Amino acid sequence: xxxxxxxxxxxxxxxxxxxxxxxxxxxxxxxxxxxxxxxxxxxxxxxxxxxxxxxxxxxxxxxxxxxxxxxxx
Amino acid sequence: xxxxxxxxxxxxxxxxxxxxxxxxxxxxxxxxxxxxxxxxxxxxxxxxxxxxxxxxxxxxxxxxxxxxxxxxxxxxxxxxxxxxxxxxxxxxxxxxxxxxxxxxxxxxxxxxxxxxxxxxxxxxxxxxxxxxxxxxxxxxxxxxxxxxxxxxxxxxxxxxxxxxxxxxxxxxxxxxxxxxxxxxxxxxxxxxxxxxxxxxxxxxxxxxxxxxxxxxxxxxxxxxxxxxxxxxxxxxxxxxxxxxxxxxxxxxxxxxxxxxxxxxxxxxxxxxxxxxxxxxxxxxxxxxxxxxxxxxxxxxxxxxxxxxxxxxxxxxxxxxxxxxxxxxxxxxxxxxxxxxxxxxxxxxxxxxxxxxxxxxxxxxxxxxxxxxxxxxxxxxxxxxxxxxxxxxxxxxxxxxxxxxxxxxxxxxxxxxxxxxxxxxxxxxxxxxxxxxxxxxxxxxxxxxxxxxxxxxxxxxxxxxxxxxxxxxxxxxxxxxxxxxxxxxxxxxxxxxxxxxxxxxxxxxxxxxxxxxxxxxxxxxxxxxxxxxxxxxxxxxxxxxxxxxxxxxxxxxxxxxxxxxxxxxxxxxxxxxxxxxxxxxxxxxxxxxxxxxxxxxxxxxxxxxxxxxxxxxxxxxxxxxxxxxxxxxxxxxxxxxxxxxxxxxxxxxxxxxxxxxxxxxxxxxxxxxxxxxxxxxx
Numbered sequence: 001x002x003x004x005x006x007x008x009x010x011x012x013x014x015x016x017x018x019x020x021x022x023x024x025x026x027x028x029x030x031x032x033x034x035x036x037x038x039x040x041x042x043x044x045x046x047x048x049x050x051x052x053x054x055x056x057x058x059x060x061x062x063x064x065x066x067x068x069x070x071x072x073x
Numbered sequence: 074x075x076x077x078x079x080x081x082x083x084x085x086x087x088x089x090x091x092x093x094x095x096x097x098x099x100x101x102x103x104x105x106x107x108x109x110x111x112x113x114x115x116x117x118x119x120x121x122x123x124x125x126x127x128x129x130x131x132x133x134x135x136x137x138x139x140x141x142x143x144x145x146x147x148x149x150x151x152x153x154x155x156x157x158x159x160x161x162x163x164x165x166x167x168x169x170x171x172x173x174x175x176x177x178x179x180x181x182x183x184x185x186x187x188x189x190x191x192x193x194x195x196x197x198x199x200x201x202x203x204x205x206x207x208x209x210x211x212x213x214x215x216x217x218x219x220x221x222x223x224x225x226x227x228x229x230x231x232x233x234x235x236x237x238x239x240x241x242x243x244x245x246x247x248x249x250x251x252x253x254x255x256x257x258x259x260x261x262x263x264x265x266x267x268x269x270x271x272x273x274x275x276x277x278x279x280x281x282x283x284x285x286x287x288x289x290x291x292x293x294x295x296x297x298x299x300x301x302x303x304x305x306x307x308x309x310x311x312x313x314x315x316x317x318x319x320x321x322x323x324x325x326x327x328x329x330x331x332x333x334x335x336x337x338x339x340x341x342x343x344x345x346x347x348x349x350x351x352x353x354x355x356x357x358x359x360x361x362x363x364x365x366x367x368x369x370x371x372x373x374x375x376x377x378x379x380x381x382x383x384x385x386x387x388x389x390x391x392x393x394x395x396x397x398x399x400x401x402x403x404x405x406x407x408x409x410x411x412x413x414x415x416x417x418x419x420x421x422x423x424x425x426x427x428x429x430x431x432x433x434x435x436x437x438x439x440x441x442x443x444x445x446x447x448x449x450x451x452x453x454x455x456x457x458x459x460x461x462x463x464x465x466x467x468x469x470x471x472x473x474x475x476x477x478x479x480x481x482x483x484x485x486x487x488x489x490x491x492x493x494x495x496x497x498x499x500x501x502x503x504x505x506x507x508x509x510x511x512x513x514x515x516x517x518x519x520x521x522x523x524x525x526x527x528x529x530x531x532x533x534x535x536x537x538x539x540x541x542x543x544x545x546x547x548x549x550x551x552x553x554x555x556x557x558x559x560x561x562x563x564x565x566x567x568x569x570x571x572x573x574x575x576x577x578x579x580x581x582x583x584x585x586x587x588x589x590x591x592x593x594x595x596x597x598x599x600x601x602x603x604x605x606x607x608x609x610x611x612x613x614x615x616x617x618x619x620x621x622x623x624x625x626x627x628x629x630x631x632x633x634x635x636x637x638x639x640x641x642x643x644x645x646x647x648x649x650x651x652x653x654x655x656x657x658x659x660x661x662x663x664x665x666x667x668x669x670x671x672x673x674x675x676x677x678x679x680x681x682x683x684x685x686x687x688x689x690x691x692x693x694x695x696x697x698x699x700x701x702x703x704x705x706x707x708x709x710x711x712x713x714x715x716x717x718x719x720x721x722x723x724x725x726x727x728x729x730x731x732x733x734x735x736x737x738x739x740x741x742x743x744x745x746x747x748x749x750x751x752x753x754x
Binding site: 049 | 394396404410431613614717
């Protein structure tokens with residue numbers, strides 16, 4: 001399973017944690033499309049804690065974390 | 074105050090037929106170097122009439138007397154240069170020992186050389202020999218100083234700095250705060266208040282325009298922030314702004330901070346202890362004025378419009394911070410596995426989401442909190458058991474949360490509230506509690522030391538109760554903890570359990586998983602600190618561009634640039650958070666329009682570099698040595714044991730020498746060539 005963690009405003013109408021079958025999702029972009037999240041709404045995309053891009057591949061057991069533009073302090 | 078250039082004529086050449094205008098002025102002082110015939114004169118008069126070039130005027134300054142008369146000078150107006158400036162060019166010097174209050178002129182050239190705030194405050198203390206004094210002695214000085222943009226009609230133009238020698242680190246302390254106090258001081262007519270000496274009994278300072286007095290504070294001593302604010306506002310008016318210390322500062326604890334508006338803090342480096350050592354409980358400030366006249370009003374308006382647009386359109390300042398506050402970082406930093414947990418023994422906290430900005434918003438948020446002239450509103454006003462109070466930032470949420478193993482956000486809210494009430498550093502206090510929890514875990518602290526509240530990981534009760542013990546100083550361990558994690562751990566023979574640099578506790582980002590912030594921590598002039606070179610922005614948030622957090626290449630140069638630009642912002646009176654949206658060209662343009670300087674990007678960054686270096690010179694005078702630029706052993710030698718950044722370690726051994734090279738420093742200190750280049754010799 002691929003674990004998808006959503007944060008901040010991306011949680012709205014979607015939930016906090018989702019699990020997807022790896023077979024249907026070869027890359028992060030396919031996950032964004034399934035969740036109806038425009039790439040421009042994602043400021044930080046992590047695959048297993050590392051900053052990644054939508055075109056990067058995903059595999060069984062990966063943890064994807066998605067954040068909209070956020071702050072610091 | 075208007076400043077007009079005039080040339081003074083020979084009095085014997087009065088021409089009867091000329092239309093002459095008599096202007097009575099309060100003060101007549103020469104502000105610039107002048108030649109025999111050509112003088113720039115400051116006419117301090119509230120509303121001078123419109124003066125045309127070449128018109129003749131009589132100037133009668135009230136403060137000039139000659140042979141029993143108050144003479145008139147015939148002058149010709151030359152109105153070529155605008156001379157208004159957003160500096161007041163006036164400071165207060167309060168000597169508590171002598172009970173004296175004096176106004177001083179702030180030299181404009183000096184002000185511009187160091188901008189204001191952090192830069193100018195450090196320069197003043199450096200010149201006055203404060204680097205060598207004992208921080209808690211009457212010889213230390215406290216500088217409350219705003220910047221040229223404080224009080225101006227610019228976004229976030231309301232910040233001030235408290236600059237002094239730190240009792241925690243023994244080095245320069247410069248603590249930044251928002252709210253409205255800094256703006257009030259500016260409107261009252263002062264760029265800074267310098268406090269010296271020590272009172273013989275608790276006092277507070279009251280400032281209302283020209284009326285400045287020291288008043289007894291016996292009945293305020295011992296009281297918490299909200300109470301002090303209520304009492305002083307009752308006495309001095311609802312519009313007055315109150316700055317105060319709590320019981321922690323009164324007892325001169327090294328973790329004591331200075332509060333204003335009861336929930337904004339000049340938090341770090343023990344500045345509250347210095348104020349307490351002088352028996353100064355509060356400074357209340359109000360003013361008649363509500364605007365500051367800049368050098369070029371139209372230009373400033375233009376630059377501000379553009380800046381506001383950028384701030385509103387930027388995702389961080391326009392959406393992220395307003396919606397979730399700084400607490401939004403909890404889930405980000407945790408998910409990259411660089412979220413220090415249980416005193417940095419780990420770096421991933423499974424329950425982090427329970428303490429996140431999302432959860433805070435969902436369960437406790439009442440509304441946004443705003444500082445003076447701020448369009449962002451990152452502050453959190455929360456519901457704490459039916460009471461509306463200032464809520465926690467990312468740092469105390471992390472420090473009371475993951476770093477103590479605590480998942481209870483309600484307890485974190487309460488502990489943070491006590492930091493505000495008692496005047497404690499909301500990073501230093503909880504990270505010291507975490508150090509105490511490790512001491513307890515490893516048997517250095519025993520149950521009998523803990524007064525019925527054992528310092529165990531995850532204890533919601535412990536984080537609240539021990540904050541109170543530290544702030545009130547009402548038990549032995551509480552007082553020891555209030556001196557900071559270094560002194561606490563050193564007491565038990567294990568200083569390496571203190572996650573600090575230069576004895577100041579590090580904040581909420583694991584330098585093993587983020588290389589650039591490690592350089593910032595190691596080299597910050599005030600010790601463990603993230604804001605002085607916020608490398609998190611590129612390395613974690615991808616702003617202004619994404620950098621690989623694990624890489625070392627280029628990090629030294631980036632850190633220097635961030636540090637230099639931050640020094641500019643910290644000295645200007647604006648909030649650091651604008652830098653998510655604005656860049657060096659924007660700050661240069663704002664300063665130029667407000668003060669009449671002519672900075673380009675390179676020029677303004679050079680001033681920032683100068684400020685960074687004068688701080689380092691102060692530290693050198695104070696006894697800093699090269700080895701002080703380092704990180705705790707755990708960060709240098711023990712890899713993160715688990716989570717997304719498992720196995721990572723800090724590569725400071727690579728980046729530090731690179732950093733010294735880009736700085737033009739050798740063995741941690743600037744070379745003569747560097748000092749010369751920066752006009753510091």
